[in-house]
Amino acid sequence: MRTYVLDPASSVPLYEQLYRRLKEDLLSGAIAGGEKLPSKRALAENLNVSRITVENAYQQLLTEGYLVSKPRSGYYAEHLETLPQVTAPGIRPDAAPHGAPETAVSAGQFPFSVWARLMRGVLLDGREALLQPIPSEGLPALREAIAGMLLRSRGMEVDPASIVIGAGAEYLYTLLFQLLGRENIFALENPGHRKLRQVYTANGASLMPVALDESGVTLQSLLASGANVLHISPGHQFPTGIVMPIARRRQLMAWLGSRENRYLIEDDYDSEFRFTGRVIPTMYSMDVTGRVIYLNTFSKTITPALRISYLILPPALLARYREKLGFYSCTVPSFEQLTLARFLSEGYFEKHVSRMKRRYKLLRAQFLEALAEAPFAKQVEVVGDEAGLHMILKLRTAYSDEAVAAEIQASGVPATCLSRYYFPGTGAGEGGAVVLKYAELSQADFPRVLTLLGRLTAGENLEKAAEK
Amino acid sequence: MRTYVLDPASSVPLYEQLYRRLKEDLLSGAIAGGEKLPSKRALAENLNVSRITVENAYQQLLTEGYLVSKPRSGYYAEHLETLPQVTAPGIRPDAAPHGAPETAVSAGQFPFSVWARLMRGVLLDGREALLQPIPSEGLPALREAIAGMLLRSRGMEVDPASIVIGAGAEYLYTLLFQLLGRENIFALENPGHRKLRQVYTANGASLMPVALDESGVTLQSLLASGANVLHISPGHQFPTGIVMPIARRRQLMAWLGSRENRYLIEDDYDSEFRFTGRVIPTMYSMDVTGRVIYLNTFSKTITPALRISYLILPPALLARYREKLGFYSCTVPSFEQLTLARFLSEGYFEKHVSRMKRRYKLLRAQFLEALAEAPFAKQVEVVGDEAGLHMILKLRTAYSDEAVAAEIQASGVPATCLSRYYFPGTGAGEGGAVVLKYAELSQADFPRVLTLLGRLTAGENLEKAAEK
Numbered sequence: 001m002r003t004y005v006l007d008p009a010s011s012v013p014l015y016e017q018l019y020r021r022l023k024e025d026l027l028s029g030a031i032a033g034g035e036k037l038p039s040k041r042a043l044a045e046n047l048n049v050s051r052i053t054v055e056n057a058y059q060q061l062l063t064e065g066y067l068v069s070k071p072r073s074g075y076y077a078e079h080l081e082t083l084p085q086v087t088a089p090g091i092r093p094d095a096a097p098h099g100a101p102e103t104a105v106s107a108g109q110f111p112f113s114v115w116a117r118l119m120r121g122v123l124l125d126g127r128e129a130l131l132q133p134i135p136s137e138g139l140p141a142l143r144e145a146i147a148g149m150l151l152r153s154r155g156m157e158v159d160p161a162s163i164v165i166g167a168g169a170e171y172l173y174t175l176l177f178q179l180l181g182r183e184n185i186f187a188l189e190n191p192g193h194r195k196l197r198q199v200y201t202a203n204g205a206s207l208m209p210v211a212l213d214e215s216g217v218t219l220q221s222l223l224a225s226g227a228n229v230l231h232i233s234p235g236h237q238f239p240t241g242i243v244m245p246i247a248r249r250r251q252l253m254a255w256l257g258s259r260e261n262r263y264l265i266e267d268d269y270d271s272e273f274r275f276t277g278r279v280i281p282t283m284y285s286m287d288v289t290g291r292v293i294y295l296n297t298f299s300k301t302i303t304p305a306l307r308i309s310y311l312i313l314p315p316a317l318l319a320r321y322r323e324k325l326g327f328y329s330c331t332v333p334s335f336e337q338l339t340l341a342r343f344l345s346e347g348y349f350e351k352h353v354s355r356m357k358r359r360y361k362l363l364r365a366q367f368l369e370a371l372a373e374a375p376f377a378k379q380v381e382v383v384g385d386e387a388g389l390h391m392i393l394k395l396r397t398a399y400s401d402e403a404v405a406a407e408i409q410a411s412g413v414p415a416t417c418l419s420r421y422y423f424p425g426t427g428a429g430e431g432g433a434v435v436l437k438y439a440e441l442s443q444a445d446f447p448r449v450l451t452l453l454g455r456l457t458a459g460e461n462l463e464k465a466a467e468k
Numbered sequence: 469m470r471t472y473v474l475d476p477a478s479s480v481p482l483y484e485q486l487y488r489r490l491k492e493d494l495l496s497g498a499i500a501g502g503e504k505l506p507s508k509r510a511l512a513e514n515l516n517v518s519r520i521t522v523e524n525a526y527q528q529l530l531t532e533g534y535l536v537s538k539p540r541s542g543y544y545a546e547h548l549e550t551l552p553q554v555t556a557p558g559i560r561p562d563a564a565p566h567g568a569p570e571t572a573v574s575a576g577q578f579p580f581s582v583w584a585r586l587m588r589g590v591l592l593d594g595r596e597a598l599l600q601p602i603p604s605e606g607l608p609a610l611r612e613a614i615a616g617m618l619l620r621s622r623g624m625e626v627d628p629a630s631i632v633i634g635a636g637a638e639y640l641y642t643l644l645f646q647l648l649g650r651e652n653i654f655a656l657e658n659p660g661h662r663k664l665r666q667v668y669t670a671n672g673a674s675l676m677p678v679a680l681d682e683s684g685v686t687l688q689s690l691l692a693s694g695a696n697v698l699h700i701s702p703g704h705q706f707p708t709g710i711v712m713p714i715a716r717r718r719q720l721m722a723w724l725g726s727r728e729n730r731y732l733i734e735d736d737y738d739s740e741f742r743f744t745g746r747v748i749p750t751m752y753s754m755d756v757t758g759r760v761i762y763l764n765t766f767s768k769t770i771t772p773a774l775r776i777s778y779l780i781l782p783p784a785l786l787a788r789y790r791e792k793l794g795f796y797s798c799t800v801p802s803f804e805q806l807t808l809a810r811f812l813s814e815g816y817f818e819k820h821v822s823r824m825k826r827r828y829k830l831l832r833a834q835f836l837e838a839l840a841e842a843p844f845a846k847q848v849e850v851v852g853d854e855a856g857l858h859m860i861l862k863l864r865t866a867y868s869d870e871a872v873a874a875e876i877q878a879s880g881v882p883a884t885c886l887s888r889y890y891f892p893g894t895g896a897g898e899g900g901a902v903v904l905k906y907a908e909l910s911q912a913d914f915p916r917v918l919t920l921l922g923r924l925t926a927g928e929n930l931e932k933a934a935e936k
Contacts, residue, residue: 110595110599112598116591119587119591119803123587123588127578130580131580131771132773167635167775168797168799170796170797174642178670178671198795202792202793202796203671299797304602305598305599305600305602305802306801306803307635307800324670328638328667328670329772331639331775332635332801333773333774333775333804335773335774335803336801336804
C-alpha cells in the first residue's frame with residue numbers, strides 16, 4: 001500500500017494534505033486509471049489518521065471526479081485525459097490550486113452595517129482617493145484585493161494586472177464578445193442561463209446549444225456544434241447543479257488546446273456556494289493553453305444592488321484588450337471599487353460567504369426535511385449537487401409544462417419550469433421539472449411551496465384515480 | 469412695428485418673454501424669412517423696455533439661428549425649413565422648451581462635501597432603500613429627479629418612464645446599437661469624438677463620416693453617406709464648438725421625418741456649459757417624428773469617477789427596449805443612483821453647474837487675455853463658440869502635424885491636434901489646428917501653454933526669416 005507522510009503540526013488540515021498528495025499521484029499517473037484505492041479503514045490505519053480524514057479526502061476527490069465509487073467494491077482512479085502540452089508564455093503549467101479552505105456566499109443577507117462603515121471610511125479618506133483617475137481595467141486597489149482573496153480562498157494565483165472590472169456580468173459578456181470578435185461561434189450549455197443567451201443574442205452573436213450529460217457539456221455535442229468559443233460554468237452548472245468532473249475538464253482542455261482559435265469562458269458565478277468539501281479548483285488554474293478566461297461576480301455573492309464583476313484575462317487576450325478596448329472607461333464608480341477593496345482585504349467577504357453558506361445549507365436541509373414529510377414526497381425527486389442557491393425538483397405530474405408554469409406564477413413561489421432554460425424548441429421531455437430558488441425562501445414560505453408541489457403532483461393522482 | 473405685451477411682474481425675465489414671443493412669430497411665419505427686424509433701439513422704445521432687454525433676446529435668437537445679423541444693416545429673420553408634419557403618438561408637436569434660465573457645469577471641481585453628506589444620508593436611510601430591486605431602466609427616484617431637473621433647467625418635458633440609466637455614455641452607445649440593430653448605417657460628425665467612433669467600431673457598426681460646415685453636419689454629406697442613423701451633438705459640437713442653428717436643425721428634422729427607418733441621436737454631453745445667453749433648446753424637444761433619442765451624462769458635469777448617464781427614448785423605442793433589452797440589469801449601483809437623485813432634487817446640481825460655469829468663463833477669459841498679450845498673438849486664431857471646456861487654436865506654423873503632436877506631448881499641456889478627431893485619412897488640411905482643453909488648466913499653467921504656442925508659431929517665423 002502506498003504511504004504518505006502527513007504533518008499533524010501543519011496549518012493545513014490532515015485531510016487536505018492527504019487530498020493533495022493523492023491528487024498529485026492521480027494526476028501524474030502514479031495511481032493509474034482504473035486502479036483500486038485502499039479502503040478507507042486500511043488507509044487510515046496505515047497512515048495512523050482517523051477514518052474521517054480519509055473519508056474527507058476521498059469525498060473531495062470523488063466530487064472533483066478524480067475517483068469513482070463502485071457500490072460494495074470501493075474507490076477507483078478515474079481514467080484522465082492527458083493534458084495538452086501547449087504552454088503559453090506567462091501561464092504556469094503547474095498553476096495548480098492550493099491553500100486555504102473553501103469560500104461560499106449569498107444573495108439576500110447583505111452585511112449592511114459593515115458595508116456602511118467601510119463606505120464612511122472611504123468618504124473620510126476623502127476626495128483624492130475618490131477622484132483619482134480610474135484605469136480602464138479598474139482601480140489597482142480593487143484588483144489587488146481580488147487577487148488576494150482568490151489566493152486565500154480559492155488557491156488561485158492571479159496577477160492583479162490581468163483582472164478587468166466591469167459593471168456586472170452582463171456588461172462583461174458584451175465586452176468579451178467585442179474582445180473575441182464577431183466571427184466566432186459561441187457554444188452555450190443547454191439548459192443554461194437565459195440571460196447569457198439573451199446578452200449574446202442582443203449582441204448579434206452566432207450561438208449553438210451544447211447538450212449535457214451527467215458530467216456537463218459533452219465533447220460530442222461540442223464538436224458537432226462547430227463552435228470555437230465555449231462558455232460554461234464547470235464549478236456549478238445552472239440550472240442542473242452539475243459539478244464537472246476532472247475527466248471531462250481534461251477532455252475540454254484537450255479540445256481547447258487542439259486549435260489556436262478556440263477559447264473557453266469559465267463563468268464561475270455561483271461556485272462559492274459549495275456546502276460540502278473543498279471548493280472545486282477552477283479550469284483557469286489548470287489552463288496551459290492561455291485561452292481560458294475566468295469570470296466571476298460580486299453582485300451574486302454580496303448584493304445585486306452592487307454591480308461589480310470581473311474577468312481574468314490570459315496574457316495574449318489582456319494585450320488585445322488594451323489595444324482594442326482600452327479606450328473604454330471603467331463602468332464601476334470609484335466609490336464602490338474602494339469600498340469593495342476594503343471589504344475584501346479586511347476579510348469581510350470570506351466571513352460573509354461562510355455565514356451565508358451556513359445559512360443556505362441549513363435552509364436547504366430544513367426544506368428537504370419538510371418535503372420528505374409531505375404526503376406527496378414520493379412524487380418529487382430532488383436533483384443537483386449540494387451547492388448553489390437552487391435545486392431541481394422532478395415532479396410526477398399530469399399537468400403540461402404550461403399548466404405547471406401558470407400554477408407557479410399564481411403561487412408566487414420563486415421557481416421556474418426547467419424547460420424555460422433550454423434553447424427554444426430543445427427542452428422537450430423536461431415537463432414536470434421545476435427549478436426552485438430555495439435561497440430566496442424563509443421557513444415561513446415552506447407551507448406555500450409545499451402546497452404548490454402538492455397541487456402539481458395531485459394532477460397525477462387525480463389522473464390515476466380517473467384511470468381506475 | 470409689431471408690438472408685444474410684456475409683463476414686468478412675471479417671474480420670467482423680460483428678455484425671456486420677448487425672446488419667446490419673437491420665436492413664436494418666427495416659427496409661425498408671422499415674421500417671414502428674410503424680413504428685417506426693428507432695430508434694438510426702436511423696439512426698446514416701442515415696448516418701453518431697456519435696450520439690454522432687446523439685445524439679450526436678439527442675441528439668443530441669433531445663437532439659436534432664428535436671426536442673422538448683417539453688419540451695418542441690422543437683424544433679419546432666417547429662412548426656416550418647414551418642419552415635417554409627421555406626428556408620432558405620445559409626442560406632443562408643441563413640446564417646445566420653456567421655463568427657467570440656463571444650466572451649465574464642470575468636470576474637476578467635484579462638490580465633495582455636499583456629495584459625501586448626501587451619501588451619508590442615503591446610508592442612514594438604510595438597507596431597505598439601498599437593497600430594493602433596481603428596474604432595468606434605473607431607480608424611479610433618480611429618473612424622476614432627472615425629469616425634474618430637465619424641466620427646471622432645460623425646459624424639457626420628459627416622462628420619467630422614458631428615461632434609461634446606464635454606467636456612462638460609452639455603455640449607452642453600446643445599448644443603443646443593440647436597440648437599433650446592426651443593419652443600420654451610422655453617420656458621425658467628422659471631426660468628432662474619438663471614443664464614439666471607437667465604441668461603434670468595437671461593436672462592429674457600419675460607420676460613415678459626415679462633413680461639417682459652419683452650421684454643423686451638412687445635409688448634402690449626410691444624404692451622400694447613405695446613413696440612416698445620425699449621431700450628433702447639435703448643442704455644442706466637439707471639437708469645433710459649433711452650435712447648430714435652427715435652420716439646419718429643421719433641415720435635419722425634415723431628413724429624419726422623410727423615412728421611417730431614420731433615427732437621430734442627440735448627444736448633449738456638454739451643452740450645459742454655455743457661458744452666454746439661454747441654454748439652447750434640444751432637438752428632442754422639437755421632435756415630431758418620435759425618432760429622436762436624447763443622451764446626456766453626469767460623468768462630465770459632476771465627476772468622471774461617477775459613471776451615470778441616461779437616454780430618453782421616444783415611445784416606440786421605449787417599447788422596443790422593454791421587449792428586446794429589458795432583461796438587462798441596470799449597470800449603476802443603487803447607492804450612486806439614490807445619492808444623485810438627492811443631489812438633483814435638492815438643487816445642488818444646478819448650483820454646481822452655475823458655479824462651474826462662472827469658473828470656466830473666467831478661466832477662458834483670463835487665458836484669452838494672456839494669449840492676446842503674447843508676442844505671437846497674431847499667429848494664433850481662436851475658433852469656437854463661448855461654450856464647452858475646450859477651444860480650437862489655429863496656429864500659423866511651419867511644423868507638420870506630427871511635429872506639433874510631438875511638441876504637445878512633450879509639453880504636458882492638455883491639448884490635441886485637431887486632425888486626430890477626423891476619421892483616418894480625412895483630416896488633411898487641419899495641420900496647425902490644436903484643441904486645447906483649457907478647463908483642465910489653472911492660471912499657473914498659462915506660462916507653460918504660452919511657451920508651447922510660442923515654440924510652435926516660432927517655426928513659421930524662423931522659416932520666414934530664412935526666406936529673406
